[in-house]
Amino acid sequence: MNLRQWSRDLGLGVRFAFAGGREGWIRAVLTAVGVGLGVAVLLLTTAAPNALEVRHDREQARLDWPFGEPPAKSDRTLLIAQSDTTFRDKDIRGRMLEPEGARAPLPPGLNRFPAKGDMVVSPALKKLLAADDSAPLRERLPYHVVGTIGESGLVGSQELAYYSGATGLTPHVNGAVVNRLETFGDPNPSQEKTDPVLLLLILVVIVVLLMPVAVFIAAAVRFGGERRDRRLAALRLIGSDGRMTRRIAAGEAMAGSLLGLVLGTVFFLAGRQAAGTVEVVGVSVWPSYLNPSPALAALVVLAVPTAAVLVTLFALRGVVIEPLGVVRAAKPARRRLWWRLLLPLGGVAMLYPMIGQGHAGGDFNQYLVSGGVILILVGITALLPWLVEAVVGRLGSGGVAWQLAVRRLQLSSGTAARMVNGIAVAVAGAIALQMLFAGVDGDYTKATGQDVSRAQMQVRVPDGAPLGPTALKFADTKAVRKVTALWEGYLGDSSWKSQDGPQTLGALAVGECPALRELAKLPSCKDGDTFVLDGGGTSNDGPILNKPGRKLYFEQSSDDHSADVLWTVPPGVKKAHSVKGLTDWERDGFLMTPSALPKAAEKRVSGEIYLSIDESVPDAYEYARNTAFRVDPLSQPMNWTATRSDTKFSSIRTGLLVGAAGVLALIGASLLVSQLEQLRERRKLLSSLVAFGTRRRTLGLSVLWQTAIPIVLGLVLAATVGITLGAVLLRMTDTPVDVDWASVLAMTGIGAGVVLVVTLLSLPPLLRLLRPDGLRTE
Template structure:
């Protein structure tokens, strides 16, 4: 073959190197793309992201506050125990022995305009007295150390009455270590006249290492329910916040479908956007919490406040919040996209969708009630398993939130006709009621939980609020003093009667009379009370018809079987003896033979007093050893500050005089503190719900900005649109409140059965329903100014 016969064959093209395949998983790239859209999606993207982040941040801030409650309670309890008197024995009446470090102290607390002021008069026994936490040295006589809140109160010119009652010179301020809360009113004052004879109690140290009083099982159930009722609306609100701006997000995802993404990619991109908004919300919530914590000392709700250092959330709960919030945002977003078809040419959401199914929505509340039934009743003194109680309540409340969308859709579908605003509102709800239902779900859950709790509180009221038998219509203040030397006893009563605003004083000098004789250690000396008072006073204590100064009476209790010791001691015509406690010979006095016997009468304090009662002419009250002045004071409530004038008189006579305000009902302190905690938490939750509804309302208005501008351009009146927005909010709210009332009553009745109580009032839902309606009205009014701005013709502009 020649060279001419040879054919040149083209050389095979060299193989091009393959593009390097990314090792990053596809789902990570899609999440990253969603984060980029959320972070750099222009004004619309940032607006939606910020709405979500602010909404989530509000919920996270409240969750962090809730996570701080255990630490807050421990710190408050620790400071309270640190300043409590150290017990040297189990007997509360045992005083320490005098030493160089012991201190005499008497409780000199008072009240001022319904606020309690704790205070103590103190006198050192030696050169190195023990000090309560918060002060560096014991105040000198005539001086006092005060808490910052009390100092502010005393510095105000409007509180001249309080300054008159505490005439000591302020020389020191009690530090935080000695206070339970920043707003506590407390003082320590020095005294040079305090002795054991004038009521001083000797102590050797501070700090109570004993365990806290255990809570009643009924109170444990209450606390569990309060936690559930306050935190479930927060969780629902966070789940609602991550869906802000969902309509515009879906339109953007439809554009991505047009350039080649599939359904799974769009869902992962949407999850990335939700993840970014949730994480940003975590940071915003943390910033809100840290910033708000600095000002928490200035906030006082229902007489409760806290130091900034007390608000320190538990680390494990913080980790749980940091993981649960983003996960909730992603899961809620993915669940929401299952009801939306995102195609390259648009989003299918406004067509007729399939009806919401009811059966599975009823499973949760029914399951919750079944959990309570399987758990059974709570034993009065038995242990309480908190998990079934909390689980059952969560199932019921979440079930109510899930039931609401079905009920709103079923109700608005039957609404037709009516005025133009009504038609605009109902038609909008018929097209898309999901957003309105989500906005109201927090109110529904909060009101339902509050109704159930109020029913439980009312049913348990009798267990923790006892009838004292006191009669505030006869006297409002009880006063007792041990300073009776000289004419101090009668002088005290005279001064109280001369006080401005005082109508009547039931004042007596109290002592104890015994039957003279010699008794062995195994024998008990017959003893009875001995009271000195004028005729008007004695008639308040016994059923006396005829009385003149100088008369004496033997008073029997209603139960004649309890009159034995009275008759053994009060022998008519015989001598009774008054013990002088080693300060001389016993004082002897003869009970007249013609002394009548009368029956006792309950005094304003609710007590039946019996024994020997005499008028001042029968004995010199100044000579009675170991006596005590007791006064029950009736004031004219129409006189401003009448009670404060009485307290000032008492403090001037005896700073250690014990004053008690008479009430017909006495509340258990643990029960009262839990009820206070509920009020504080409910206030915070309602504020959060109001903020969430306002943000949700503004987000819906922003998405319909162009539609509102078009309606205005075609001649629709602004008032018409305003009313339509109000109706659009009010209709789901009315339905939500109806669901809340029904669910709350069912849950409350179940809880009452669980603790073995009867439902005392089926109409307790009225205040809470009214609060929910007022909340909606407030949100609607606050959304009107943005609505007017969005109805301007400039809203028709587009790019």
């Protein structure tokens, strides 16, 4: 068949779609909405790489520490201090700026430096500061807002950030909190090699999120199948042959998909603008980030109509279209199982060679990974129609509603399976990913050792601030239950100024008796006591630092040129038994009460305050942070956590949650459109049953049973395939297979919940259809 004939037949199908009266337009619009939702997600996906790249570039462009040797003070240098904070679990990026000359570099997004007492804020932070319940934050940021940070200085539209003016930062330059720099950004960025397991996670996340979209598009182009069959029979009656008729049907589907491309573009543009006003799992973007790759967008434009034609031709391959009707109305031939099993088995075969690679076994082949996961998930769409047909064919008698539902499913099990395919694929992929994330979580989530049952926040005392009075300020702070204040440092067996430095070190902690009891079991304690801990100051040759009369040197920084401060181990020093301290490790070395510490050594130890917070008090942590700010504006209180996750691993998990939220929205919307299309096709049948006296309650229950039976079968199949895929992926990462049944049930429950919401939303249209006047026709 030549290309001209194909074009003519497809064009005729397009004309039928748009010139077929009200029914044609409704069918085309329903198809277009289903396809459009999928296209919008595909366009968003093609824009995601650009969004991530722009976010990364913005982050790199505003890096604010010197790379290499710190520059000397000049009219081109800027002092910048980190003043990050947190407000109600939201991180706020803060920087204090002090230009040292007229040519000091401006941070991206600013057009001038704020004066001391002023600040420039992000739009989201400006809105947060203006909120009625943000008084604690306004107390912590007591600056006058004089402008907003431009888009080039923010990684997302909802990022909370500010730059404030400052003076007197020079004495605090330390290369950690306060830096001197001549330019922002890394002049020589390096590409870090990504962990193979993380690459595997990224690949599987992408495939799992996109597969339901492809399934929904394939289902959407088949809307109106039964009415289309009657039109095709009419075409055969007026002289078209079977092949021509199928091509005309494919043209109708292509028309809906082309209209879907237009609607999808509209949905995408609307979603693109809306994306600038929302934040999902802590991630936000600017609309300008979401620019689809031209090549990928062109691929979507070509692939969607092509897929519509191919899916339609494939669906009609076994349908005999005759002038007097379509043979599909008779009982179809039983579906064969053997070739449907080849798809998931082929996927497992593609993944099998990579089993056991793990972290040290090299990179995973991205083509084999993508192809294998796709085949396994596509296998669901092939197996589900067979499963639905096999089960409903054996269902027996029951109530009237049950019999109506079962008979309908027996006649059109393929249509019921198509509605469920997308949700089944999404649930199976989610289960597999959840198993994979849970299995490798231990490799990327480490225990911090922080005992969160005894303290929930840690604050470093600034140099020169007295520990005791500072601790009293926190003790007087609302919602602070307990304050543990300690000076910490080290003692060495020789001067820290010597070429090799001390050979043996002993840790030192100084504090009041209650604070020292957090670290050791003390025989007795009063101010002036000194204790040596089990194993304090030992080496391979045994204890050498804790001998009475031994002279020890207090820790001294390399840029401190003052005289050594020595301490002599007193005779009769008390011994104490170490216990797991606040940071879950048993200390060695020495403990001192405040009056036992030499006055000259007070600058050789650093003060740390550990706070126990009463979390039942609203904004409990905010009061402690405000006290820390009053003690030192450069203070950065640290919330304690029992575990800490790898940044890249957390980012991938966050990306999965963001993508899953979008796919779930697509699932719900597409299912609703599909359900409404099914109800529209059955309008006359339902109206006929009502006219003959069938109760509306019975018909409503029958429709619910028609939805529930395929959904249950689909979720059972999804759980089975998901667990299998998850087990294979875990073996690929050389991780023991462990099924988290709670997660499996949770993912399955979420899928069932989406279907329940869609069913409830479809009840009002169903009730409107259950009226005898639905028999009227023109």
